[in-house]
Structure formats: C-alpha cells, structure tokens
Amino acid sequence: MAIIGIDLGTTNSLAAVWRNHRVELIPNAAGEYLTPSVVSVEDDGSILVGQAAKERLVSHPERSAAGFKRDMGTGRRFHLGEHVFSPEELSSFILRSLREDAERYLGEAVTEAVVSVPAYFAEGQRAATKRAATLAGLRVERLLNEPSAAAVAGERVRDDEQKLVLVFDFGGGTLDVSLVELFENVVSVTAVSGDVHLGGRDFDTAIARAFCQECGLDWTRLSPRQRGNLLHQAETCKVALSSREPVLMSVMDGEISASLILTSEWLLRKCGTLFRRMTAPVRKVFLDAGTPPSELDDLIMVGGSSRMPTVRSYIARFLKREPLKNYPPDTAIARGAGICAGMKAYDKELRDLILTDICPFTLGVDVINQSEPGRLLMSPIIERNSVLPTSRMGVYSTTRDNQDKVEIRIYQGENRYCADNTYLGKMELSVPPAPAGEQSVRIRFTYDVNGLFEAEAVNDVGERTRLLLRDGDMTEEEVRSRLRELEKLKLHPREQAANREVTARGERLYSVTVGQTRYQVGQILDWFQAQMTTQDPLRIANARRKATHFFDQVERYLQDADFPEGEGYGFDPEEEP
C-alpha cells in the first residue's frame, strides 16, 4: 500500500508519491496538481471541494469556506448552509478528496500519509491536523514541518559540502521562515520562526480596502457577496501584477462601478506594513541560531506569495542574496512530503537521507511567582529550537506543608507568564505529606520526530503519571462517531468535477454581472445544463470547452472596462457544439 505525501495548504493543497525512483505529483479529478483548499455545500447537501467550491465563494458565500487552516485547533465553527463544521472537519474533506485522487492515480487503496504543517504550528494545531487526517480515513505517518519538506525537495549537497539555507515560505495564510543546514545526506532545521497571520490573503484584503478608499467606497457597508467579489478581483490583479504592470482593477457589481490602475510601486506603498512584517521572522531565525546573515549560502523562496516580484526583491534586498531560481514555489513542499513518504516506506534509494527537525516552541510547566502570586510563571523544560527527538527533565519541589498532591499544568510558548502562553493540558500526582520543599517531582517531557509529545511525572517514591497529547480534545469514540456522520456526507462525484467547475464559474459570473452580459451568462448556463442531460461525453466535452471560452471572455470584459459589454463574445447558444 502506498504512502503519500500531502501539502495541506491554506490556499491550495496537493499530494505527491515516491514512485519509479522519483517523486511524482498526483493530479486531481480536473487534471490539475493544485486543489484549492475550499469547501462548499451544494443545495442537495453534497460536498464540493476545490476549484468549483472556490467559484462558489463569490456566488454562495454562506455555503462556502476557505482559509480554515488558519483556525485549526481553535474552537471556531463554520456554518455552511444547514451544516456546522470545525476547521479540521473542513480540512478532512480536502484530505479525503486528495486521497481519492491518489487512489485513482495509483490504482490502490491509500490509508497512510505524511502531512506537512507550518513549522510554527502549535501542539493543538498539529493535533487538529492529525484529527483531520483520521476523519479522512488517513493515518498520519509523520507530521513534517513545511520548511524541512521544501529543503528536502531541493538539490542535495555534495560530499564534504555544507550549506546554510534560509527557506522563506510565504503562502496564502501564513509565513514560515527557517534556517536549514545541509551537510552530506543530512538535512537539519536549526531555527524556525514565522507569522501565522500573514499571507497572500492579507495582500488581497489590503488591496481591496485601498481600492475602496481611493474609489470613495465604504468597505464596511459592502455585502458579503460584494466583498467576496472585490477580494476575488484584488487577488486576480495581484497575481497579474506578478507578470505585468500596470494592471487595471475594475469592479462592476450592482451599484458599485469603479476602476483603478495598480502598479508595484502602488502595492509597496499600500501594503508597506505587510512588507515590513515579513522581515521580523527573518531577523529572529538568525538571532535564535546565533548566526549572522552573512553566513547564509542560499535563499529558497516557496509558497504562492513568493511569486510576487515585490516580495522577492524586498527579501533579496534585505538579505543581500538572490533567491534560488527554478525552485517550484507551489509544489516544493508537496514534493518534499512525497520524498519523506518514500523514506517512510523504506525505499532503499532514500534510506541514506536523514531528516532532523526541531521543536519550534518552548514547552514548560507553571510555577509559583513569589513576587506576584496571582501570575504563574512559565518554567521551560524543552526550549525552542531543540533538535528532535528530545527528552528533557525538570525537578520541582512541593510548596506547601503536608501537600498531598501536585497539579502540573503544561504550557507552550515563549512568554514569561503562563497566562500569555498556550495551555496544553494537566497531570496530577500524589506526593507523601511532608514539610514544604521536602518532596520533589521529576517531570520529563519527550517530543519525538513525529511531533508526538509526552509528559511524565515521577514522585520520590516512584509513583508516576503520564500525559500523551495525541489527538487533541476528542476521545477515540468521539472521533469514530463524527467519522460515521461525516462519511454520510458524500463528496460531489469525481467524474463530474470538470462540469461542476464550469457551472460554478458561470454562477459566480452571473452573480457579479448585470444587464446583457448577465443575461448571456444565464443563457449559457441553461444551454450547458441541457448539453449535460444528453449524457454524450463528446458533446459534453465540447460544450465545456465552448462555455469556458465564453466565460474567459466575460472575465476579460470584467477586468477591462474598454471591452464592449455583451458584444463580441462570438457565442451563439443555439449553435450545435
């Protein structure tokens, strides 16, 4: 049975597998490698994943969700039509869809995966990711830090050569910065940092808001659908700016009709804060590693947002290094996860490759604060950037006379006070009654290469207690019962994915156009629906091509105010395909 590697991204996800001496990317039902990490619930209750769901973000925002990776491990709930989902449940639909694509591609069942996560993901977010995989019928073989995956995907260094590489991974929702050392066949991450609230989507929002400001529109008064449309246009223009400039951003949506010329210089001016925020984690990794930036050999820039020339030149100037060329920004992490899946499957070609990771955050327990008794202090046991696997011990004494038990609360984070860090869980252990300070408890934290964390406490008479943080806050029975419920929700049939994408796109265009254009979009949708009822594959494929061509033209019209409205689309719905 194959093990696949999965890059579960904020914006896009993809899977890869090690086969025939190389890593292969796995195409989805539409033949694309990138599957947008978007979920939408159809009127009949079936679940749409990917590009079609992304189209519905604009036309059916109340039934669709994106960006939920940012909320992994939080209590946030998403209301999609009549359903309520947690972020990990939404992620499980993406994983299920990737698993089905892989099974189709490989012709065998897939039940195990290496899943990449941002290095900066906290314990709760890692547990939520594992839970998402469980809900998708996948056992996680390893949670792999995304920068390690990116580094593994690259060239291996020659014998006796040593390289210090900075991986700048800038995606749709998060920024991860890591220093990675390559030496012979060993890849080791030496320091990581990041910003979990900085990504391409922040640029989309900043562009949309600046657009409103300059065009005299009030962002706060726009409807969710209008905002969705504006964000869609902002993203389209941002991506266009990566290959040409200037770009005309124009929005015609109901009573809104405005346009503005965008340039790189405008982007730098309007998103100055976002650019400055990018450098903070870069500084931090050098500080943490105790290495000056001048020691850096290579700069690897991955993640969709690293395609922005403004981002590349900003970071290149900051580090005085040009990023490595020919490094696929969108697929490097999935390739690395695929290679790691090959290592897990003990492929003999990969047996020599060693991948070491680090613990990206500090783990500790609370202790009494003598000077401010109300504010418990954090006592670190495993420090940030410790190489995995690691096992460290701290010794703590009782604080009260005749104390009969100790309560050990475990936290994660870099702050001095526990209240400012993330609470992970607690253990209780009894201690023999004695004067304060006479009894001690030894607390051992173990963090293995798969990111599994275990805490153990032992008292002076050898009694012990353990806490294993595995699958977060759900019991096995709860996971099983939720799995049964989710399995009842069917993913939209894979065979119809391409057709559904066309209709979803048409529905989005219908919702953002008016007048003659809207009328024609509606006609095409009706016509396409009629072609599908013929069940003639050739006829449907032709119809799909024609409708796509028509929608491309409408899209062009929407981006270019000079294009004549409703004319020149060169499409006659009556015409036989």
Ligand code: AMP
């Ligand atoms: P990822 O999470 O790595 O898939 O990155 C997705 C983000 O990259 C989204 O915010 C996209 O808008 C952005 N993106 C993808 N391609 C480009 C491009 N050519 N130029 C600018 N941003 C891009």
